[in-house]
Amino acid sequence: MELDYFKKKLKEEKERLEVELSQVAKRNPKNPSDWEPIPAEDGTDTRIPDANELSDAFEEFQNRSSVEVHLEEKVNEVIAALKRIEKGTFGICAACGEKIDEKRLEANPSSATCVKHSPR
Numbered sequence: 353m354e355l356d357y358f359k360k361k362l363k364e365e366k367e368r369l370e371v372e373l374s375q376v377a378k379r380n381p382k383n384p385s386d387w388e389p390i391p392a393e394d395g396t397d398t399r400i401p402d403a404n405e406l407s408d409a410f411e412e413f414q415n416r417s418s419v420e421v422h423l424e425e426k427v428n429e430v431i432a433a434l435k436r437i438e439k440g441t442f443g444i445c446a447a448c449g450e451k452i453d454e455k456r457l458e459a460n461p462s463s464a465t466c467v468k469h470s471p472r
């Protein structure tokens with residue numbers, strides 16, 4: 353198993369996700385693995401918005417929030433996989449302890465389980 357190869361892939365993935373996250377969220381200063389969605393306007397617009405604009409902004413904020421939750425989940429999976437590399441448990445199914453198929457890891461290096469125990 354090419355651990356260095358997967359480590360590099362995971363690090364690249366983590367950086368990519370963090371760039372995406374930083375566009376919709378800011379890191380919680382008290383907890384670096386937690387991200388909070390930021391409002392779309394971000395204080396640049398000082399006019400008082402009308403009701404339509406407010407509901408648009410709210411919808412936009414909700415969209416960004418769901419994107420944020422998804423990205424945060426992904427980035428935490430990647431971080432967990434990097435930790436498994438450090439601990440030497442990378443590529444081992446968290447449910448049954450069998451080796452995870454390398455093709456599966458190639459497709460998604462942050463997989464924590466074998467195909468049989470995949471939650472998805």
Ligand SMILES: [Zn+2]
Nearest residue numbers: 445448466469
């Ligand atoms: Zn398994």
